[in-house]
Amino acid sequence: MAIGTPADRVICFRCRHYTTPRTNIDTVALSQRFRSEYGPATMDMKEVAELLEAVDKDLEDYESEILLLQSRIMYIKAQQTQLKKHAAVLRSLRSPIRRFPNEILSRIFDFACDKNLLQEFPWSKDFKFVPSTPIVEPFRHLPAMSISSVCTRWRSVALSSPAIWSRISLELSPENSRLPNVQLVLSAFLYTVELHLHRSGQQPLTIELDISGALDAGNNVIPYQLLAFDLVCNYSWRSFTMGGYQPILRFPMPGFNRIRNCHSLENLRFVISGEPDDELELFTQADGLHSITLYMIGNLPTPFWTEIASLTVECMYGEIANVFNYASSPKELVLGEREDQDSDLSPCVPPLLCTSVSTLKLKLCLHWDDPLADIAFSSFTFPSLSCLAIVGSDELPYEGAWPKATLAAFLRRSSCNLTEFEVKSVSVSDIDLIAALKLMPSLMNLYIDDTHGGDDPMSPITSRFIRSLHGLHWTELRPSGSTLVPKLRELKLTFDGSQFDDSLFIEMVNSRWLPDTQYASGIGLSCLRVVTLRFNNREVDPAVYRPLDYLDKAGMMVVVLSGVDD
Known part of the structure; x- marks a missing residue:
């Protein structure tokens, strides 16, 4: 080898x-x-x-x-x-989330779990009404269960946080109650409800109830018993919301006999159609109630409660002063008008004086002949008012007349010190908005959102409006040289258009940055501390807004966003 x-x-x-x-x-x-x-002599095989x-x-x-x-x-x-x-x-193991104390993690879970949607399953195939919420991925609607399934630590924190299990939204099908073996058919769903109730511990529940059906009684199935709702009636409630088209008293719910003594109830919301006179009598013993939301108010009797702090009414008829029948001295008053209702609302003459209201929010709709804003401003006198909001919906922006005269008369008559003013999805000219701001010298927070879907929307966020907010320059709308909203500390603008004067806005913000309190007091201005600018339909050029970065580092909170930043 x-x-x-x-x-x-x-x-x-x-x-x-x-x-x-x-x-x-x-x-x-x-x-x-x-x-x-080659050959036999030379070849060694x-x-x-x-x-x-x-x-x-x-x-x-x-x-x-x-x-x-x-x-x-x-x-x-x-x-x-x-x-x-x-x-x-x-x-x-070095992740920052692992260094969070359990107390902070629990607070994060609390913010993340605002509602656990428990939809009756299986839904009756014979029932012609579909569930209110289409569900494709069930766990997305069950945040508490999702969080508790991540890891051992998260599960431990979730199980020790009863509040995240106590917020339950029930969507029920009354047809299932007629099944002879309803307990067996709904066993998995009822177990899920019982699981949330058990883990909520002694925490009062936040309940939203939606029973599918129609407003017409002839098209509904009256259930014998709603098992899931009977379960939650065994627990104390903090908040109850009744949605859909079904009045509660149409259903034989023996569970309501057990919640009449509902002293822990704080918030009550009825967003069903019609006046909830009889339904409200079920909660007469809720002596801790401080917030109530009603779909409609007409001529209602004397209120059952005297400590209502927040009153929301989605639709009204009769005299507008009737809103105080259920809350004689609310601190917050929210009045709305709906696009599917006709107006039969009359003003209050002479204007009604209420010294308790500090927040007034008007949700406007174009479909009413007599605008709610004009009726409200001409009917009330609120000397303690500090927050005022005039808003339309994103889907149906208010394009009616701006209540220029009635708003001015209301502010002069009330002699209130407004500190916060919001205008959203309302068609108003820059001149009218500036005229309104002149009547609000104590204003500290100003929020303007011109988002609306009209064909020819009127936006108040113009160059003239931005120039009028300048802290030093005189403008044609300020011939005397007095500064508009001199105490302004927070400004939030949402701009829905495409043409915007970026340099003018930056100059105006710079003029309002007055960290030297002695100098600011000498010229009669407050230092602007928070600025938020959001563009719905245009991009943000970071180079253009770089001057505001220096203000942000100096102490002013500056946020500039575009629609794609979501």
């Missing part, structure tokens, strides 16, 4: 020592033999056979080495994969 040179040596994969192949590959010598050796045998054995050895190397490579790659996973786990 030929002996290999040192250069031919290789390392044996099995024993890790050098080994020499049996075959010496000498192509020059072999070529010479091809040319010179035995030697050739031995060389071929050595080659075959070397090939077998190499093949074995290759197989062993491949096996070793696969093993090394597997080990590498495991090490990468191990490194990822180790890096996760």
Whole structure:
């Protein structure tokens, strides 16, 4: 067998020592033999056979080495994969979320779990009304269960946070109650309801109830019993919302006999159609009630409660002063008009004085002949008013007349010190808005959102409006040189158009940055502290707004966003 040179040596994969192949590959010598050796006298067949045998054995050895190397490579790659996973786990131990105290994590969960939607399942196929909420991914609607399924720590924190389990929205199908084996059919759904109730502990529940059906009694199925609702009636409530078109008293719910003593109830909302006179009598013992929302108010009797702090009415008829029949001295009053209702609202003459109202919000709709804003401003006198909001909906913006005269008369008559003013989805000219702001010298927070979907919307956020907010320059709308809203500390603008004077806005914000309190007091201005500018239909050029970055670093909170930043 030929002996290999040192250069031919290789390392044996099995024993890790050098080994020499049996075959010496000498192509020059072999070529010479091809040319010179022939015939029986010169050809040594035995030697050739031995060389071929050595080659075959070397090939077998190499093949074995290759197989062993491949096996070793696969093993090394597997080990590498495991090490990468191990490194990822180790890096996760350094994640900032792991350093959060459980108390902060619990607060985060509390904000994330605003509602757990428990929709009756299976939904009756014979019932022609579909569920109110289409569900594709159930766990997205069950935040408490989703959070508790992430890891051991999150589960422990979630189970020790009863508040996140206590917010339950029930969407029920009354048709299922007629099934003879309803308890068996709904066993999984009822177990989920019981699980949330059990984990809520002694925490008072926040309940939203929606029973599918129509307003027409002839098209409804009156259930014998709503099992899921009977379960929640065994617990105390903090908030109750009745939605849909079904009045509660249409259903034989024995559970309501157990919640009449509902002293923990704080918020009550009826967003069903019609006057809820009889339904409200179910909650006469809710002596802790401080917030109530009603779909409609007409000529209602004396209120059951005297401590209502917040009153919301979506629709009204009769005299507008009737809103105080259920809340004689509310601090917050929200009045709305709906696009699917006709107006039969009359003003109050003379204007009604209410010294308790500090917040007034008007939700306007174009469909009413007598605008709610004009009726409200001409009917009330609120000397304690500090927050005023005039808003339309994003879907149906208010494009009616701006209540210029009635608003001015209301502010002069009330002599209130407004500190916050909001205008959203309402068509108003910049001149009219500036005229209104002149009547609000104590204003500190100003929020303007011109988002609306009209064909030719009127936006108050113009160059003239921005120039009028300048802290130092005189304008044609300020001939006396007096500064508009001199106490302004927070400004939020949402701009729905495409043409905007960026440089003028930056100049105006700079003029309002007065960190030297002595100088600011000398010129009669307050330092602007918070600025939020949002564009719905245009991009933000960071280079253009770089001057505001310096103000942000100096102490002013500056946020500039575009619609794509969501």
